[in-house]
Amino acid sequence: MMNKRSEFDVEINDTKGTPFIDNAKISARNVEVFYEKKQAIFNTSIDIGKNQIVAMIGPSGCGKSTFLRCLNRMNDTIQSCQIRGEIKLDNEDIYARQQDPVLLRARVGMVFQKPNPFSKSIYDNVAYGAKLHGLTSNQVELDDLVEKSLMRAGLFNEVKDDLHKPGTGLSGGQQQRLCIARTIAIDPEVILMDEPTSALDPIATAVIEELMIELSKKYTIVIVTHSMQQAARVSQRTAYFHMGHLIEVNDTNTVFTNPEHQLTENYITGRFG
Amino acid sequence: MSFSVTVIVLFALLLLGYFVGRKRSIYVSKNNTKPLHSLPQYYGYLVALWSCLPALLVLLVWTALNSSVISSMTISYFPEQVQQLSKDDLSLLVNEIINLSESKEVLQDSMKQAVVSKYLHLVELSQQLKVGVVFILAFVGMFIGFRLIKPHTRARNLVEKLVRWTMVACASIAVLTTIGIVFSVVFEAHQFFKSVSISEFVFGAHWSPQGAIREGQVGGSGSFGALPLFVGTLLISFIALLIAVPLGLMSAIYLSEYATDKFRAFAKPMLEILAGIPTVVYGFFAALTVAPFIRDMGESLGLQPASESALAAGIVMGVMIIPFVSSLSDDIICAVPQAMRDGSYAMGATKSETIRQVIIPAALPGIVGGVLLAASRAIGETMIVVMAAGLFANLTLNPLQAVTTVTVQIVTLLTGDQEFDSPKTLAAFALGLGLFLTTLLLNTISLYMVRKYREQYE
Amino acid sequence: MQKSAMINNEIIRKRLAKRYAKERRFRLYGVASITISIAFLLTLLVNISLNGLPAFQQTYINLEVNLDEDILGVTSSSNDKEFLQGNYSKAIKSSLKTLFPNVKGRKNNKALKQLVSSSATYQIRDFVMDNPNMIGTTQSFWFLAKDDIDVFIKGGIDRSLPETDRRIKDLQLIWIDQLLFDQRLEKRFNFTFFTQSDSREPEQAGIKGAVVGSLLVMLVTMLLSFPIGVLAAVYLEEFAPQNNKWVDMIEININNLAAVPSIVFGLLGLAVFIGLFGVPRSVPLVGGLVLTLMTLPTIIITTRAALKAVPYSIREAALALGASRVQMAFHHVVPAAMPGILTGTIIGMAQALGETAPLLMIGMVAFVANVPQGIADPSTVLPVQIYLWSDSPERAFIERTYAAIMVLIGFLVMMNFIAVIMRRIFEKKF
The missing domain is CATH 1.10.3720.10 (MetI-like)
Structure with missing residues (x-):
């Protein structure tokens, strides 16, 4: 094993770059994820800064989506999934006993790869979270919240006359913005985005990317993307995953111009991935 | 020669045809410069089919039509004045002749005696002719098949063409069955509506078909207002759905969303057993255990439930339909994409909130389709109501009273020995028509809804 | 942390207990639905088994029947037609009479005969036809008991009821007790149920x-x-x-x-x-x-x-x-x-x-x-x-x-x- 080292398994035990920062919104330490016997994430530690956009890149199956789903405990819904280590949101361990996944997910929202509006009206899609959590006390407040959220997701002008038509009838890009609108309607602190534009055309993608930058003024955003250009365009920091290991984290500029790790360089220069 | 012996001989000819055909084709291909088109066994099949199929078809058609043709011929043997009798009396007379001919007694009535002997002669003749024609056809067929063994005969293609047409015929039986159902109920119902108007049948509130068989009654027919039957059917079906839909739906939800694999492996087959129990068993249980239980319960509460209350039949029918509803809903709930669930969980919804506010609304068209199918089941269910519901028409919506249903009346009107053309038996077919149309409508709507629903997520 | 988020968190937290209670209730409905369905199934099966199991046993009565020529009206040299016309029920009657000599009156005699199934006569007839040389001897037979007797022996009739309310007469009760004491009543496996077809007499009916x-x-x-x-x-x-x-x-x-x-x-x-x-x-x-x-x-x-x-x-x-x-x-x-x-x-x-x-x-x-x-x-x-x-x-x-x-x-x-x-x-x- 030791004498047959290929260029790919050079020192992947240590994350290169600057995984740790001050004033972190989320800090993950020594996270490991298992599906039954199979290990999907190895000893991963990273800090995610407040009001930043952090992009997670890496080849398919590298564990970036799995890691993302740990951040709002979405992996709880998969029975065979086990998580070790520690993830703190504002210095509270989100996997602690007293921590409630429902409350956590209200604080850490998520947008998925494929737009998944509920088969309800556009209005009800956006109002869903607020109604669940009892965030508004009357119809006027709710109307107001729906309008504001749609506005901030840049969708309101397109749908203001069709609020009671089904959300599934919108175009792909509009559906994705609807999903973003319904996420920000409950005013989370962090928004996780799992390849949010991979099912969209370039124009819709551009609209979403603009929206992300706009939203990062208020929210902390973690985005998983398979597009390095997207990571370069929107994120302040970029993390590179490889086969379940977090290889390198750094300012986006540094990662793309001066990667420390050979694997990162191979990936961003397009030698594989 | 009896029918079964004829069939056995024909099968022997089939085997013979196969072996002869095969042997012959091997012989032909050896002594011919040009090779045969197909493998020897296909020539065997060809000869076998030619020797058996036409003969078998003629045999079946002949046997099916034999008795009706002979009966109508027998009528022509009666003297002129007898032939003037009504159709019903004539058919009775023919039946008498048939019965007399079996008893083989010597009769006093010379006219009948003459007809009986002519009838017997006819039966004999028909039998001999049938066997003769069938075997002549069989041998002619075998000869034709034998002549077909030539290099340029495409035996395989011919056999396969026949196989294909046989398959088409088999598949078409489904259509023929529907046509058969429609014709049988429509024809008899049409007879019925000649004497009872449709509006009286559908909206009449008085149902007592028993009146029809009393002799010398004015008008000669009972009252056929089927409204109490329809109401009774709907009442019992409604009670059944009231039990089956919530229990079935909740069971399906629990099993698909909450239960551990181990619990599911135990509970699912249990529910399937519930579906496999024959309806006659449910009926017996309803009549002997549930109905008395409800009567006692009602009495202890100061009510006076009938001993054959609609409630008892409805509850048991509901339990019978639970697995039906649950397996349909299970399929439909599983078709809701996981992404939609994830979306809801990611908003901080609990499992039950996700199910109630996301999954059920998304699955609603499918679930409604399933419920309609269950309703069609409940409306058409027979044994439970025959054994546990009442016999007498009672226009009420009180579940503690005895009501009767469409299926109960069909069974009561058609079991027992009445003549076939009385308004009583015809009324059963009119009810059957109503039942068929209602369930057909429900099935069509629900199949359409479920299909559209599935396409949505495919 | 944003201020609005703080407020939101408080609102959400306050409602959590209620929402989880709802969640538990919903789960409970699910478990209850399945439990009710399965409970119904088990009730059905248990009910059927408990009520059906006794039918796999049948009460038989042991009688010594005197196959006397005079009573039966047949001799060992009779032909089949004569055998078919023999008076076998008389043999059963006299056999019962010897057991209970004190029974008087038409009605009581009829009640006495009602202890034994009507199939008993065929049983004797078949025995005699198969063994004509046994005519004149006294043979011990196990006959099917009449259905009411069978039900009573299996505990299906309450003897404390007044006589008019039960299908067994007081006199018959006395006889049954006597027969039980003499060990002439016995429950055996009900072969009849599997070897016979439908009958008007329950004890002779089978599937x-x-x-x-x-x-x-x-x-x-x-x-x-x-x-x-x-x-x-x-x-x-x-x-x-x-x-x-x-x-x-x-x-x-x-x-x-x-x-x-x-x-x-x-x-x-x-x-x-x-x-x-x-x-x-x-x-x-x-x-x-x-x-x-x-x-x-x-x-x-x-x-x-x-x-x-x-x-x-x-x-x-x-x-x-x-x-x-x-x-x-x-x-x-x-x-x-x-x-x-x-x-x-x-x-x-x-x-x-x-x-x-x-x-x-x-x-x-x-x-x-x-x-x-x-x-x-x-x-x-x-x-x-x-x-x-x-x-x-x-x-x-x-x-x-x-x-x-x-x-x-x-x-x-x-x-x-x-x-x-x-x-x-x-x-x-x-």
């Missing part, structure tokens, strides 16, 4: 005729529906052209027929098979025909599912080797799908075996005391026998109804068990 009738009906159904169903399914799955009106029509019809109430098939059978084609009523042939039409949709649908599960590569391999489409279908695809097809057929057959309503329409409800010899003999079937008995006022018939249900469910369990094993084999295959 053999109904079981044979069911088997004959199943035979007809199987022989017709299996080949027709499989051929139809193979056509629709492997040959049917796309977008063909006739094929669409067939598909719609199959789906609809699967949901048509079974009683409607009975009406079809009555009008078409009996009315039009003149097939006799009440025979397994017409029952089989009706059930064939009823089970065809099930068999076609499951067979198509089984054919669909056969990998496409098998078809391509066959065609690539030069097989015709017919050869491909029947030499490769159908054999590969066979376990699935058989599973579906068994499920269809199980459905048909439990079916009652359509058979009522075609006259299979007649009282048939003989075992049918062929598919053209009048007969009944097991579920219909259950229906017929269930209506009887006699307690012993009700008991037998439960027992017949146990036998029917036994058959169904067996068939489903075979289907499950088939499914296992099927799953391993691909």
